Amino acid sequence: MSKNFTDLLSKVSQCEMKTLSVAVAQDKAVLEAVKAAKERKIADAILVGDEEKIRAIAAELSMDLSQFEIINEPDAVAASLKAVSLVHDGKADMYMKGLLDTKTFLKSVLDKEVGLRTGKPLSHVCVFEIPGIDRLIFMTDVAFIPYPTLEDKVNMINYTVEVAKACGVSTPKVAPLAAVEVVNPKMPVTVEAAELTKMNEEGTITDCIVDGPLSLDIALYKEAAEEKGALDRKVAGDADILVFPDIHAGNLVYKAIVHMVDVKNGNILTGTKAPVILTSRSDSCEAKVNSIALAAVVATEQAK
Amino acid sequence: MSKNFTDLLSKVSQCEMKTLSVAVAQDKAVLEAVKAAKERKIADAILVGDEEKIRAIAAELSMDLSQFEIINEPDAVAASLKAVSLVHDGKADMYMKGLLDTKTFLKSVLDKEVGLRTGKPLSHVCVFEIPGIDRLIFMTDVAFIPYPTLEDKVNMINYTVEVAKACGVSTPKVAPLAAVEVVNPKMPVTVEAAELTKMNEEGTITDCIVDGPLSLDIALYKEAAEEKGALDRKVAGDADILVFPDIHAGNLVYKAIVHMVDVKNGNILTGTKAPVILTSRSDSCEAKVNSIALAAVVATEQAK
Numbered sequence: 001m002s003k004n005f006t007d008l009l010s011k012v013s014q015c016e017m018k019t020l021s022v023a024v025a026q027d028k029a030v031l032e033a034v035k036a037a038k039e040r041k042i043a044d045a046i047l048v049g050d051e052e053k054i055r056a057i058a059a060e061l062s063m064d065l066s067q068f069e070i071i072n073e074p075d076a077v078a079a080s081l082k083a084v085s086l087v088h089d090g091k092a093d094m095y096m097k098g099l100l101d102t103k104t105f106l107k108s109v110l111d112k113e114v115g116l117r118t119g120k121p122l123s124h125v126c127v128f129e130i131p132g133i134d135r136l137i138f139m140t141d142v143a144f145i146p147y148p149t150l151e152d153k154v155n156m157i158n159y160t161v162e163v164a165k166a167c168g169v170s171t172p173k174v175a176p177l178a179a180v181e182v183v184n185p186k187m188p189v190t191v192e193a194a195e196l197t198k199m200n201e202e203g204t205i206t207d208c209i210v211d212g213p214l215s216l217d218i219a220l221y222k223e224a225a226e227e228k229g230a231l232d233r234k235v236a237g238d239a240d241i242l243v244f245p246d247i248h249a250g251n252l253v254y255k256a257i258v259h260m261v262d263v264k265n266g267n268i269l270t271g272t273k274a275p276v277i278l279t280s281r282s283d284s285c286e287a288k289v290n291s292i293a294l295a296a297v298v299a300t301e302q303a304k
Numbered sequence: 305m306s307k308n309f310t311d312l313l314s315k316v317s318q319c320e321m322k323t324l325s326v327a328v329a330q331d332k333a334v335l336e337a338v339k340a341a342k343e344r345k346i347a348d349a350i351l352v353g354d355e356e357k358i359r360a361i362a363a364e365l366s367m368d369l370s371q372f373e374i375i376n377e378p379d380a381v382a383a384s385l386k387a388v389s390l391v392h393d394g395k396a397d398m399y400m401k402g403l404l405d406t407k408t409f410l411k412s413v414l415d416k417e418v419g420l421r422t423g424k425p426l427s428h429v430c431v432f433e434i435p436g437i438d439r440l441i442f443m444t445d446v447a448f449i450p451y452p453t454l455e456d457k458v459n460m461i462n463y464t465v466e467v468a469k470a471c472g473v474s475t476p477k478v479a480p481l482a483a484v485e486v487v488n489p490k491m492p493v494t495v496e497a498a499e500l501t502k503m504n505e506e507g508t509i510t511d512c513i514v515d516g517p518l519s520l521d522i523a524l525y526k527e528a529a530e531e532k533g534a535l536d537r538k539v540a541g542d543a544d545i546l547v548f549p550d551i552h553a554g555n556l557v558y559k560a561i562v563h564m565v566d567v568k569n570g571n572i573l574t575g576t577k578a579p580v581i582l583t584s585r586s587d588s589c590e591a592k593v594n595s596i597a598l599a600a601v602v603a604t605e606q607a608k
Contacts, residue, residue: 131564143483146483146490179450179551187552220563248550
């Protein structure tokens with residue numbers, strides 16, 4: 001089990017390298033991450049985009065392009081479709097966003113002919129290494145599904161369990177979060193959390209242990225669970241996966257942690273046929289490499 | 305302006321001491337805070353409860369009870385009604401929970417004859433001193449109103465502006481938060497945030513500057529506002545007050561900050577005729593003293 005990103009990167013570097021297909025690769029921050037991922041044996045890459053611009057940026061970064069395949073396609077839409085088709089056709093294993101807007105990128109992901117759609121909704125998992133917590137924490141969904149339905153939450157749990165298992169967590173513990181840890185009919189989120197728990201008990205949601213509603217402290221911290229007399233809960237201070245009530249709760253917690261806590265993090269899209277990396281400009285190079293490593297373990301698991 | 309709790313406590317200690325009325329005061333953690341508040345010239349106190357038990361705990365704490373008025377009332381309900389009536393009648397300035405359950409305590413707060421009800425709903429503000437942020441941050445509502453309506457949010461803003469102003473923030477900047485910083489009709493919270501902003505522009509919400517929807521990073525951090533091209537917003541990295549979409553978002557962020565960040569904090573109830581302190585067992589003595597100081601500045605402001 002990878003308890004932190006150092007473990008995860010070390011594990012990935014010992015496996016056969018997976019290949020990243022980068023859409024519109026002429027992006028300095030993205031190429032820097034691709035270079036670091038290659039040097040650290042996390043991933044190979046095929047760079048699809050404006051070759052001239054790619055070469056200019058690579059020169060700035062002292063990046064040896066002889067180690068990468070480049071496909072020259074100056075048009076952003078065409079480049080994204082070409083890049084995603086490489087994954088669709090099995091010539092690459094993971095798909096990564098470069099210098100194009102998110103909308104165009106997602107359009108390529110969802111393209112009916114060459115994309116990576118599964119028929120299920122896209123979602124997102126972000127993974128945190130938090131000081132004081134001895135395991136990686138997988139959070140969903142802080143960026144994609146605004147108001148997830150019960151069915152969406154089942155998908156989100158399934159997607160995230162797959163990522164956690166790929167990181168070596170054999171039976172992830174899942175906490176559907178709320179402000180409180182008891183069901184309150186006046187708070188629909190708590191009722192839904194109890195429904196998810198029941199679906200897990202009945203075998204509809206598998207490969208994990210679901211227990212909700214839980215407050216964040218009881219989910220993450222043994223001492224808090226003990227103090228609140230919640231040690232008999234199936235998830236009590238040892239949650240691996242946090243399921244947020246909605247995008248607002250998820251995103252606000254995500255932003256608070258990223259800005260206030262000295263964390264390491266990475267994230268990938270979920271609900272796709274192959275791992276997709278949609279990092280934002282504000283992500284550090286380290287966070288981008290962590291995201292590539294997450295994508296690589298998921299791709300390795302899917303190939304089994 | 306009190307930029308942190310050290311400032312706030314120093315300011316309070318220089319004013320005439322306000323008096324706390326404690327309901328069911330035979331609680332070790334509460335008496336410890338009352339003792340510390342008295343020693344630091346933050347507040348006097350009247351202790352209502354089981355005198356014998358109060359004296360036993362005071363002995364353990366080496367607390368000099370000659371400095372406090374004690375009213376012997378062993379019954380918890382009677383003690384809470386007596387304690388709240390002291391505030392209602394102007395014999396004390398602030399009301400604090402001791403060793404009784406929250407429900408009984410709130411019942412006394414809302415008592416029609418001797419309580420502190422205003423006719424408006426109760427809410428809650430928690431105040432944080434966060435490393436890296438050069439001012440106190442006032443958050444509402446992380447504990448009381450599950451799904452606040454627009455009207456509730458107007459009340460929450462008014463309540464919290466009063467607390468922030470009592471702490472010396474002359475024109476508090478208020479950020480109604482969401483996952484995003486633009487209005488999206490598919491996300492009702494963002495529409496509501498825009499409505500609150502408009503009500504502020506039109507003079508319905510006064511004594512503050514409201515600007516929403518805002519994401520948490522743009523609300524709190526200048527660099528994030530700059531990076532996202534949001535420096536022209538009325539609130540851009542300098543929010544004093546954060547208004548959460550609902551209790552789940554608020555409580556999850558609150559718990560994350562309390563457990564993951566080395567913060568100082570305090571909190572008080574709002575929507576009452578006089579400041580009410582409802583600390584939880586997990587609050588440190590320091591947090592309880594901070595809460596008493598918040599109550600004291602609000603009481604001082606109300607007395608003007």
